[in-house]
Amino acid sequence: MKIYTYPSEAAETRVKAVVKRDIAFDDAMVASVKQILEDVRARGDAALIDYANRFDSPDLTVDELRVTPAEFEAAAGAVDADFMGSLNRATEHIEGFHRQQLRKSWIDTARPGTLLGQMFNPVGAAGVYVPGGQGGNTPLVSSVLMGVIPARIAGVEKICMVTPPTRDGSVNPHMLVAAERVGVDAVYKVGSAWAIAALTYGTETVPGCDVIVGPGNIYVTIAKKIVSGTVGIDMIAGPSEVLVIADDDANPEYTAADLLSQAEHDVLASAILVTDSQKTAEAVQAAVAEQVKQLHRRDIAEKSLADYGAIMVVPDIDAAIDLANKMAPEHLELHIREPFDHLGKIRNAGAVFVGDYTPEPVGDYIAGPNHVLPTAGTARFSSALSVDNFIKKTSIIHYSEAAFRDEAEDIMRLADIEGLGAHANSVRIRLEK
Ligand SMILES: NC(=O)c1ccc[n+]([C@@H]2O[C@H](COP(=O)([O-])OP(=O)(O)OC[C@H]3O[C@@H](n4cnc5c(N)ncnc54)[C@H](O)[C@@H]3O)[C@@H](O)[C@H]2O)c1
Ligand SMILES: N[C@H](CO)Cc1c[nH]c[nH+]1
Ligand SMILES: [Zn+2]
Numbered sequence: 001m002k003i004y005t006y007p008s009e010a011a012e013t014r015v016k017a018v019v020k021r022d023i024a025f026d027d028a029m030v031a032s033v034k035q036i037l038e039d040v041r042a043r044g045d046a047a048l049i050d051y052a053n054r055f056d057s058p059d060l061t062v063d064e065l066r067v068t069p070a071e072f073e074a075a076a077g078a079v080d081a082d083f084m085g086s087l088n089r090a091t092e093h094i095e096g097f098h099r100q101q102l103r104k105s106w107i108d109t110a111r112p113g114t115l116l117g118q119m120f121n122p123v124g125a126a127g128v129y130v131p132g133g134q135g136g137n138t139p140l141v142s143s144v145l146m147g148v149i150p151a152r153i154a155g156v157e158k159i160c161m162v163t164p165p166t167r168d169g170s171v172n173p174h175m176l177v178a179a180e181r182v183g184v185d186a187v188y189k190v191g192s193a194w195a196i197a198a199l200t201y202g203t204e205t206v207p208g209c210d211v212i213v214g215p216g217n218i219y220v221t222i223a224k225k226i227v228s229g230t231v232g233i234d235m236i237a238g239p240s241e242v243l244v245i246a247d248d249d250a251n252p253e254y255t256a257a258d259l260l261s262q263a264e265h266d267v268l269a270s271a272i273l274v275t276d277s278q279k280t281a282e283a284v285q286a287a288v289a290e291q292v293k294q295l296h297r298r299d300i301a302e303k304s305l306a307d308y309g310a311i312m313v314v315p316d317i318d319a320a321i322d323l324a325n326k327m328a329p330e331h332l333e334l335h336i337r338e339p340f341d342h343l344g345k346i347r348n349a350g351a352v353f354v355g356d357y358t359p360e361p362v363g364d365y366i367a368g369p370n371h372v373l374p375t376a377g378t379a380r381f382s383s384a385l386s387v388d389n390f391i392k393k394t395s396i397i398h399y400s401e402a403a404f405r406d407e408a409e410d411i412m413r414l415a416d417i418e419g420l421g422a423h424a425n426s427v428r429i430r431l432e433k
Pocket of ligand 3: 240261262265361364
């Protein structure tokens with residue numbers, strides 16, 4: 001990882017490259033995703049199978065697109081009791097955290113003669129994208145829980161899950177067991193942009209949904225961005241990111257391990273260390289170089305660090321926090337003395353991990369908060385996946401005659417200013433009654 005002095009021109013260029021990396025999609029990628037979306041819209045299942053055969057699963061047929069009861073049953077027999085223990089524990093924690101987010105419809109009658117309020121209703125159908133990697137080689141089992149649990153708690157009636165199939169046309173058994181555990185209604189073997197198209201437009205096999213949630217690689221992210229508005233989406237939850245703020249007291253081995261934990265996700269992932277200590281910068285640089293050699297996904301981590309990694313040396317911890325707020329990382333770790341004294345200064349981050357014993361994977365798997373988080377600087381305006389992403393709010397408005405008469409002049413005046421005579425008339429006609 002390269003060490004930069006921040007601020008400097010070189011450091012600023014790297015910051016921009018990281019923050020803009022999935023918004024500055026290259027035109028060819030966007031064009032290819034648009035073409036996939038149009039193709040699925042026009043040809044439905046036939047297009048899904050063509051893409052699945054080309055990218056993930058050479059022999060998959062239309063009849064195999066939906067996971068069957070027999071496949072769920074076989075999956076249940078293929079996982080061990082230890083996995084079930086961990087799955088149950090994670091599920092309980094995630095359910096507990098998300099239950100706190102449920103809100104009740106409300107009405108307010110404080111203003112005489114009026115009744116105002118909001119009704120909260122779940123969307124009818126949600127599509128949950130679960131990343132699987134090409135040919136299902138990186139099955140993010142934990143993302144099943146993160147996508148489905150909030151939808152279930154919101155009360156969504158129909159929850160469909162999509163994920164790329166493996167080369168042999170199956171879905172990882174741990175993923176299927178997790179899906180069944182949290183009450184998914186159907187699982188479809190489709191990945192990438194064609195899965196987002198299927199959930200948006202519907203095909204013969206895959207039903208269209210009202211809302212699509214879940215993280216994914218650049219193709220998934222571009223597709224979600226394009227279909228947003230036709231369906232609801234949760235957020236831009238693209239290639240993973242971590243920004244660690246560390247002082248001269250931080251453990252360089254821990255810090256390096258945490259940076260690598262996100263760098264290994266994707267060649268487009270980003271891992272940044274910001275420190276006020278040259279000694280820490282150099283120690284972490286050396287630890288990363290050493291630890292990366294041991295990784296099974298070394299190539300991915302090395303490319304991501306080369307393209308989107310950095311060690312920024314800043315004058316002090318306040319400057320580190322300013323830089324974090326500017327970059328708005330998906331994950332922010334604080335490896336500093338008295339971290340809670342600084343927490344209130346953090347304004348832009350998907351999730352903050354505080355202290356030596358809260359490495360980011362605690363949040364990925366088991367703590368309870370959602371690990372589907374905004375990336376590429378979008379934590380400036382969006383938040384973790386939550387129950388809210390599945391809820392619509394409908395306003396309720398009632399006026400008595402007296403309340404209506406009391407405010408009639410105001411309504412007519414505002415309508416006249418807008419030049420909307422029919423609006424004013426709908427008030428006047430009642431006053432003349
Ligand atoms: N922000 C978050 O909350 C969050 C959470 C978890 C994971 N992630 C990110 O999700 C991503 C998961 O990516 P992944 O690739 O492992 O799984 P994925 O399921 O998102 O993508 C794999 C799919 O993309 C397809 N694909 C490969 N090359 C393609 C091409 N040229 N054109 C179109 N499609 C192509 C594959 O065939 C497969 O179907 C990572 O970037 C990870 O960092 C983000
Ligand atoms: N760190 C990812 C979010 O960027 C989530 C994840 C799932 N599995 C492992 N990690
Ligand atoms: Zn992770």
